[in-house]
Amino acid sequence: GDSVTQMEGPVTLSEEAFLTINCTYTATGYPSLFWYVQYPGEGLQLLLKATKADDKGSNKGFEATYRKETTSFHLEKGSVQVSDSAVYFCALNPRSGYALNFGKGTSLLVTP
Amino acid sequence: EAQVTQNPRYLITVTGKKLTVTCSQNMNHEYMSWYRQDPGLGLRQIYYSMNVEVTDKGDVPEGYKVSRKEKRNFPLILESPSPNQTSLYFCASSPQVSDSPLHFGNGTRLTVT
Numbered sequence: 116g117d118s119v120t121q122m123e124g125p126v127t128l129s130e131e132a133f134l135t136i137n138c139t140y141t142a143t144g145y146p147s148l149f150w151y152v153q154y155p156g157e158g159l160q161l162l163l164k165a166t167k168a169d170d171k172g173s174n175k176g177f178e179a180t181y182r183k184e185t186t187s188f189h190l191e192k193g194s195v196q197v198s199d200s201a202v203y204f205c206a207l208n209p210r211s212g213y214a215l216n217f218g219k220g221t222s223l224l225v226t227p
Numbered sequence: 228e229a230q231v232t233q234n235p236r237y238l239i240t241v242t243g244k245k246l247t248v249t250c251s252q253n254m255n256h257e258y259m260s261w262y263r264q265d266p267g268l269g270l271r272q273i274y275y276s277m278n279v280e281v282t283d284k285g286d287v288p289e290g291y292k293v294s295r296k297e298k299r300n301f302p303l304i305l306e307s308p309s310p311n312q313t314s315l316y317f318c319a320s321s322p323q324v325s326d327s328p329l330h331f332g333n334g335t336r337l338t339v340t
Contacts (some may be wrong), residue, residue: 135327147326158231158317158331164259166326204270215260215329219269 117209121218124202128195128225136221138179138205147170148181149206149215156211158205162190192215195225202215229254233318233332240308241340248303248335250318258321259301260285260329261293263314270317276301308339 272285
C-alpha cells in the first residue's frame with residue numbers, strides 16, 4: 116500500500132546550520148505530499164504541501180520539491196533557528212483513499 | 228478563531244472504566260478523524276468520518292468507538308480502556324480529503340493504569 120518513509124532522528128544542529136530531512140514515498144497513483152510540524156505540547160500543523168510532480172512547497176524558510184522520478188519530498192531549510200526545534204512529519208494523501216499516511220516523524224533540536 | 232478543540236488535555240484512568248474524549252471543530256468541515264501517536268510508531272488513524280452519520284475504521288480501530296451525530300462533533304469512546312491504549316490522541320478535521328490540509332487539535336494524553 117501507499118506509505119511514507121522518513122529519516123529517523125533525533126537530528127541535532129547548531130543555529131544557522133543547513134537542514135535536510137529526507138522523505139521518500141511509495142504510491143500507486145499521484146499523491147499529494149505534505150510536511151507537518153509539531154511543536155512541543157501542541158498538535159500538528161501544516162508546514163507546506165505539493166500536489167503534483169515538480170511542485171515546490173515553501174513556508175517559513177522551509178522548502179520541499181515533489182520529485183516523481185526519485186519518489187522523494189525532502190524538507191530543507193538554509194539556516195535553522197532555535198525556534199525550529201520540533202518534530203517534523205512527512206505525509207501522503209493517496210487520493211484513492213481517505214486516510215493521510217504519515218511517516219514516523221523526525222525530531223529536530225537546534226542548539227544556540 | 229478557527230480551531231479543533233479536544234477535551235480533556237490530560238486524563239488518567241483505570242482499566243475498564245469507560246471514557247469519552249470530545250472533539251469539536253468550528254470550521255464546518257465534513258471530514259474528521261482520530262489518530263493516536265506513539266513513540267517509534269508515528270501517527271496511526273483510529274477512525275474517520277466523511278460526514279454526519281458516516282464513520283469508518285482506520286488502521287487501529289480495535290477498542291474504540293466513535294459517533295458523528297452533528298457535523299462539528301466527533302467524540303472518541305473507549306468503553307473498556309486497557310493499558311495498551313495509553314497514548315497521545317489527536318482529533319483532526321478538513322473540508323475535503325484530497326488536497327486540503329488537516330487541522331489538528333492540541334491532543335489528549337491518556338494514561339490507563
